[in-house]
Amino acid sequence: MADVNAVPTPGFDSFGLHADILRAIAEQGYTQPTPIQAQAIPVVLSGRDVMGAAQTGTGKTASFSLPIIQRLLPDANTSASPARHPVRALILTPTRELADQVADNVRSYAGHTPLRNTVVFGGVDMNPQKDTLRRGVEILIATPGRLLDHVEQKTVNLSQVKMLVLDEADRMLDMGFLPDLQRILNLLPKQRQTLLFSATFSNEIKKLASSYLTNPVTIEVARRNATADKVEQIVYEVDEDDKRAAVVQILGERDLKQVIVFVNSKIGASRLARQLERDGIVTAAIHGAKSQNERMQALEAFKQGGIRALVATDVAARGLDISDLPGVINYDLPYNAEDYVHRIGRTGRAGASGEAISLCAPDERKQLVEIEKLIKRELKRGQLTLERRSRSRDDRGDRYERSDRGERTERTERHSRHEGLRVGRSGGSGAPRRVRPEDEFFYKPYEPSPSASDAQRDSSRAAQEAGAPTAFGALPEKAPKRQVAALLAGFPRKAGN
Numbered sequence: 001m002a003d004v005n006a007v008p009t010p011g012f013d014s015f016g017l018h019a020d021i022l023r024a025i026a027e028q029g030y031t032q033p034t035p036i037q038a039q040a041i042p043v044v045l046s047g048r049d050v051m052g053a054a055q056t057g058t059g060k061t062a063s064f065s066l067p068i069i070q071r072l073l074p075d076a077n078t079s080a081s082p083a084r085h086p087v088r089a090l091i092l093t094p095t096r097e098l099a100d101q102v103a104d105n106v107r108s109y110a111g112h113t114p115l116r117n118t119v120v121f122g123g124v125d126m127n128p129q130k131d132t133l134r135r136g137v138e139i140l141i142a143t144p145g146r147l148l149d150h151v152e153q154k155t156v157n158l159s160q161v162k163m164l165v166l167d168e169a170d171r172m173l174d175m176g177f178l179p180d181l182q183r184i185l186n187l188l189p190k191q192r193q194t195l196l197f198s199a200t201f202s203n204e205i206k207k208l209a210s211s212y213l214t215n216p217v218t219i220e221v222a223r224r225n226a227t228a229d230k231v232e233q234i235v236y237e238v239d240e241d242d243k244r245a246a247v248v249q250i251l252g253e254r255d256l257k258q259v260i261v262f263v264n265s266k267i268g269a270s271r272l273a274r275q276l277e278r279d280g281i282v283t284a285a286i287h288g289a290k291s292q293n294e295r296m297q298a299l300e301a302f303k304q305g306g307i308r309a310l311v312a313t314d315v316a317a318r319g320l321d322i323s324d325l326p327g328v329i330n331y332d333l334p335y336n337a338e339d340y341v342h343r344i345g346r347t348g349r350a351g352a353s354g355e356a357i358s359l360c361a362p363d364e365r366k367q368l369v370e371i372e373k374l375i376k377r378e379l380k381r382g383q384l385t386l387e388r389r390s391r392s393r394d395d396r397g398d399r400y401e402r403s404d405r406g407e408r409t410e411r412t413e414r415h416s417r418h419e420g421l422r423v424g425r426s427g428g429s430g431a432p433r434r435v436r437p438e439d440e441f442f443y444k445p446y447e448p449s450p451s452a453s454d455a456q457r458d459s460s461r462a463a464q465e466a467g468a469p470t471a472f473g474a475l476p477e478k479a480p481k482r483q484v485a486a487l488l489a490g491f492p493r494k495a496g497n
């Protein structure tokens with residue numbers, strides 16, 4: 001592995017990229033390639049397979065998109081005939097949000113070339129996607145489920161794909177996409193270039209790579225499971241019931257223009273968002289129970305700066321590229337230590353610095369230990385003297401939540417983490433009793449809209465992955481595997497280009 005820090009980083013013009021691509025790069029305001037770009041672009045241009053370990057936020061999308069566009073330029077043409085625009089590069093992503101983001105980037109980078117590109121993902125009408133595919137596109141960005149729907153309906157032909165990207169491959173495996181990936185890979189020509197990107201190189205990823213990559217060049221720009229170096233990380237020990245006051249105080253004391261506040265459940269996200277609003281912080285929540293429109297509006301408002309705190313669950317926030325985010329707050333510590341790395345990857349992106357603030361309740365110490373084990377460092381402990389406490393539970397006015405079907409239910413409330421802690425306290429038996437996270441998202445099969453065949457496929461696949469839920473009560477050592485970003489509907493799509 002080359003040490004890019006040891007040599008001066010070459011500029012974009014040193015790669016031999018076409019002037020139309022360089023123009024697009026300049027329009028994006030990029031002046032220097034990021035380390036993953038400096039390493040990957042020449043290798044991809046040379047035609048070699050790549051196994052890239054790059055955290056989100058490192059500029060990995062451009063590291064594969066730019067050389068793909070360059071390599072496809074000899075085939076670029078302005079013919080109106082669909083036959084002259086077969087799919088030549090396929091980029092697979094685990095989630096709709098990531099697919100959408102990658103597509104936005106590719107659209108910009110290829111904007112001055114005649115190469116066509118589009119994105120297909122589930123949860124939205126297939127017909128506009130079919131129309132665009134029929135007209136022909138050279139670069140196709142897709143989630144696996146929806147791509148297979150198009151394959152089944154013969155609206156896409158993958159026999160001329162010569163470049164394949166598996167983006168966030170670890171997430172795809174986590175989400176149970178392996179069978180779909182295998183089906184897709186079997187439809188592609190054997191003679192092709194394959195680029196696999198993953199935040200971590202687990203054994204499963206290595207196995208996938210050894211089956212489908214040929215003599216790949218390994219490119220690693222961050223230590224395995226390392227957290228972004230530019231992110232200042234701190235943890236405060238706070239009682240569960242004081243966390244909300246802690247968030248308000250942190251936002252009041254620090255110059256954090258915008259933050260994502262991570263919680264472990266949909267219900268927790270909705271509740272916290274409402275409470276922060278009452279505390280005078282402009283807030284929105286994104287999670288799996290929100291409609292596509294609600295998520296899109298919240299995200300747009302956040303990106304435009306109209307919202308200060310975006311309260312999000314892990315799945316909802318996965319892959320979101322929100323640049324210049326000054327900080328993230330872990331309101332709940334994640335059950336899965338790797339999610340900590342993904343969460344704090346939201347800040348300190350592309351060289352900017354950021355703050356990752358974690359609130360650790362007494363019953364979350366074990367999660368903290370797991371996180372520190374994974375990132376191989378001890379997080380700095382901070383002291384937070386709360387000026388005021390959160391209002392009592394009864395003041396919160398949120399005792400009842402609406403279930404996904406809309407009926408009012410107290411069941412979820414009864415099984416919430418807050419309740420678990422409350423029981424522990426009132427019992428006076430020392431450590432509060434931990435309860436299973438109440439987010440039905442983790443247990444319940446998704447009920448998509450009739451058009452959401454992709455989501456349906458994805459959720460049932462992930463439900464199989466996660467296994468049947470056990471009774472409420474003891475918290476499993478690890479939460480069951482996350483049930484799909486596919487549940488996260490993507491955003492309604494412009495019909496491609």
Ligand code: AMP
Nearest residue numbers: 030032033034056057058059060061350
């Ligand atoms: P990614 O890791 O691909 O999601 O990229 C993270 C962010 O970095 C995106 O907002 C990109 O637009 C931005 N970015 C990518 N490459 C560069 C670069 N060379 N200089 C500055 N920003 C970049």
